Amino acid sequence: MSSDALVADQTDHPGEPVAVIAAGALPWRVNKDQLEVLLIHRPRYDDWSWPKGKIDAGETIPECAVREVQEEIGLTAQLGIPLPPIHYHVASGLKVVHYWAVQVNGARLVPDGKEVDSVMWCAPDKAASLLSNPSDVVPLEYLGTAHERGELSTWPLVLVRHAKAKPRSSWTKAEGERPLAATGIRQAKAVGRLLQVWRPLRVVSSPWLRCVATVMPYVNASGAKVKLADNLTEHKHARNPKKTAAVVESLFDKQRAVAVCTHRPALPTVMDQLARHMPAQLREILPSSQPYLSPGEMLVCHVAPGAKNRIVAVEQFKPFED
Structure with a gap:
């Protein structure tokens, strides 16, 4: 369960079984009174995205999000507010990715070098223009709105x-x-x-x-x-x-x-x-x-x-x- 804005089904494919479950986070910080988010670059796909990955056997979806953030950028995360999940099709069928906001308070980030070769802090509008998957903008917009309402730092x-x-x-x-x-x-x-x-x-x-x-x-x-x-x-x-x-x-x-x-x-x-x-x-x-x-x-x-x-x-x- 989450806030009312997240209760509605976010998928355009109601009733379709989910083939792949993944989870991740949108790292954020306030720098000189301005909200910034962290994008990751994945060399395998040559794209800009959020830290995320598939759920492992024997873990819950929130545990998956924390593990993926740790593995990909070396950040031990405390999950913040839930963000809208995104849905899209992959070869095996419908994929859902669950996201949370994660506040970064000066922690040193260490990309793993294999899955992620670089990271970039930037303003939300720049992040929206760089994201390779258009659906990744959905949780970003929710995060920005929560920040404006004073509901992001929790x-x-x-x-x-x-x-x-x-x-x-x-x-x-x-x-x-x-x-x-x-x-x-x-x-x-x-x-x-x-x-x-x-x-x-x-x-x-x-x-x-x-x-x-x-x-x-x-x-x-x-x-x-x-x-x-x-x-x-x-x-x-x-x-x-x-x-x-x-x-x-x-x-x-x-x-x-x-x-x-x-x-x-x-x-x-x-x-x-x-x-x-x-x-x-x-x-x-x-x-x-x-x-x-x-x-x-x-x-x-x-x-x-x-x-x-x-x-x-x-x-x-x-x-x-x-």
Whole structure:
């Protein structure tokens, strides 16, 4: 899911099966108060394009975008707002390329030399004239419009439902100690990989074991700081949903990337609180019925800094399960 402008089907081939899935990014920066984007030159095709590539087995589409940016220009990316995907035909059939905005803050870029032999920073209008594939202009135009609206520079707030736990019916000890099932342990590892796409350095979690176990693979890999919040547990939420909502509201205070992990019964309250920071068109596409999110599933909210802490785009992803 994403903003209303991205909900509409971008393809001119409705109903046609997709033969090739690829992903990439539009790197951008502000230089002397002017927006610039990064084009790559591919010697194999002698063309100007965006960093992108085909999805590998065992990865999600966002993970593919991050990997391709790393491989092609040496940039460890944190994905920003989603941009409109593009569709076109190749020899094997219809190809779709999913794009995200990626902000470059002074990082040194190192083209791989094989797939990419040079890069060029330029203004969006010049980039539009140089792009070899005319459809590549579509995400560029959206990026430029988002910049004009003050909705391009964002930070991610990632809501995670804990991975699959052992059944309640088979657990006789304290509810807070109910662990992940074998499937849930695999899901937690996948959650850890997918969270690397947004690289939150803060994780706020229910202290119950199944939530903590869901986020720990990511925490161990990233060194993110963990805060345990009792009001995110099922019991505390049942007693006082307003305190659960207050935990969610507090996530906006530092205006930095954060992930929050909680339980299915708390999700309606969490969604309602997030919706307070969204325009109507985004509220309408939020999950609105049980189970809201499946075990291990994520809702990614892209927040534009400012007094109103506006959520300007929303996405929903399931981690890839082995």
